[in-house]
Amino acid sequence: MISLPFWNPVICIIAFVILIAIAYLFRSRGQKKYKGGTAQTEVFLSGEAPPAAEQRHVKSHNIYWGFFQALKQYYDPTVRAHTGIINDFIIWFIAIAALTALILLITSLI
């Protein structure tokens, strides 16, 4: 008999609430005298002017870099196939429809 690990959602919720309370306690002990809208709340970059938020944040696309890199040999042909020309898409559509019909025909005959 396989013994399942103990699982109780109530305990998870209680643990989550306790963690939030601890985080709030740490936050409430922090410096309260920062003046909002001034350099005091800006990012510190060794005295350099901080770039705009869009420029200094890591783009979400970067998270998937490894995924795209690992599957490059599959993506490259498909990306090349997506020319953006409607005629090409229609050709693909007809080809796939014909292939599907052929498969259905063959399987019905077997």
Next chain:
Amino acid sequence: MSFNSFKRALWAYHLNTGSCNGCDIEILAVLTPRYDVERFGIVLVGSPRHADVLLVTGPVARQMVSRLKRVYEQVPDPKMVIVVGNCGIEGGVFHESYNLVGPVDQVIPVDVYVPGCPPRPEAITEAVVKAWVKLEKAEQGVG
């Protein structure tokens, strides 16, 4: 001496605006076991946003003006500025250099001056204590 308002440790941020590194070495000496100001709760921090005191060494080079102003603005109030060394006070041996804007107090307000080339660690420690006393008074005024 007793501190009533400013009860936490005093955190200082060190900025070199063009120093020859002599004063910077003396600031480090203040932290060594021989002087060890950390036992009084005085520590160097890595960000002005965490600091109470700004320690500035060297005359202000032209390229450092905007950086010095920005770092000063990033220190939360109340804040104190200590200038360590002759160069930051009046230019020192670099006073006629073409690339200097001038002493530190021409760019940001200064509270405590520590003369010397470089000043001894005892002088720097005394300056920090003076800044702490001023900060104590400022804290009482703010709070």
